[in-house]
Amino acid sequence: MNYSSINPIHAAPEGFQFGRVWNCSSQIPSLNYRTRTFMAVQEDMTSKPRIPHVLTVAGSDSGAGAGIQADLKACAALGVYCSTVITAVTAQNTIGVQGVNLVPEDFVAEQLRSVLSDMQVHVVKTGMLPSIGVVEVLCHSLKEFPVRALVVDPVMVSTSGDILADPSILAGFREELLPMADIVTPNLKEASTLLGGVRLQTVADMRSAAKLIHTLGPRNVLVKGGDLPDSLDAVDIFFDGENFHELRGSRVKTRNTHGTGCTLASCIAAELAKGSPMLLAVQVAKRFVETALDYSKDMAIGSGPQGPFDHLFKLKSNVYNSYRRRGFNPSDLFLYAVTDSGMNKKWGHSITTAVKAAIEGGATIIQLREKDAGTRDFLEAAKACVEICRSHGVPLLINDRIDVALACDADGVHVGQSDMPVHVARMILGPEKVIGVSCKTPEQAEKAWAEGADYIGCGGVFPTTTKANNLTVGLDGLKTVCLASKIPVVAIGGIGVANARSVMEIGASNLKGVAVVSALFDRECVFTETRKLHAVLTDVAALVVK
């Protein structure tokens, strides 16, 4: 590999020299003309809304899976303007990195000045910073032109194992850049390197690492556990200096993972530029990467072991429609908590504390099923729950009431066979909202799919006292419906810690989880009960995968 810190770039157009060309006022034909134009632009800008703006300071990847190219695509996908300061040009593809050519440090400084002095940057995101000199230049620029937030992706080694930064930059990270950072997003190897080579093999190690890295100065730390051995989920640890959050997503099986780190950091930066709080920005970013990987898992570009993925999957009209239709992640059905106002009243829980406790215990989706509430109270409660769920990245659905779902901007609805027909609900809600339907037979499952439902709820698997006069279909009935269903299924009815295993072990790959009311909410401690059920489900999932 050709890795050099002294090679200048030679590929500039004829007559172009790096450095002093367009910033030289003698080359502008008329100063008066320029001044007038500048003033007109200034006037115009005050009346226009500002676009969220991320500046990425990173290396170029010729294969366009990572680096500057990934950052541009990620920001575009999230509707954020992205400007670029290029620190290095790499020759790379799906096989690895064949060469690195560094941009001279004073020209990195010049790019920084050009953008930061003029273009109203909200957030700076860093990627490949190949030398201590570049780190110093960047820190100096950020002191001269402060921005709202700094996101540091401490890139040191490429996914193919090639070195992308001189080891001397570690001191620059520790002493200069991290103390200025709002968040740093190391993977396991990078976290280990930042901490002098400690071994990181468990979630507990990741927590300790996050805490130690926090002492280096960044306001928040996200240690990414993608490389954690024997991990079923994609577990990341977020630490804000006080609290830890274990962020779990589903691990997408694909070779197309090149650029996930750059993309995640860029998405965090993009969401921060839009004004999101940090934890929400991280959760949205994680979800974006997971969805993009899922949609690109079979993409075939290049012959090497690590392919790129498609950031702009939403632009492809056919994929876009089906993405929107299936705008939820089936793995969200894993632990589906359905509320009940009567049970909350009985235990003295407010709906919001109950929902929060369920989420903290591991619920992956919430349905508000408030049969006795008046419309106004239901709407107020739903709005509060939408906020809670969004801040945790957990979808919220409303039982029966499409009007309430629209009014509180919930993520969707769950309807039964005697509620609003699915095709009408779809027409009212549009393609983006999630629609679930209760089905007890294969015929109902077929119809639900044809009318545009996203998932079906099948039950009652066991007898229940929560829903009056409910027909029990049993494990056999559940299996029959699962086998017939073209969309994911969640089981419901009489399910709890004692029998969840038997449900999940029926042997249907589209059975994605269990929906539960009384075993979570007709209890004194919703958090503890949810946690117990989560542990059972995680255990079964581990066995099924092995």
Ligand SMILES: Cc1ncc(COP(=O)(O)OP(=O)(O)O)c(N)n1
């Ligand atoms: C996930 C899930 N599955 C089934 C139901 C039952 O819905 P429905 O048949 O409309 O009955 P009610 O809940 O309205 O009594 C559900 N709510 N959630």
Ligand SMILES: Cc1nc(C(=O)O)sc1CCOP(=O)(O)O
């Ligand atoms: C709301 C609901 N729907 C069902 C169906 O069969 O479609 S069973 C049910 C009640 C589930 O409550 P619990 O977890 O307390 O048994």
Ligand SMILES: [Mg+2]
């Ligand atoms: Mg209903």
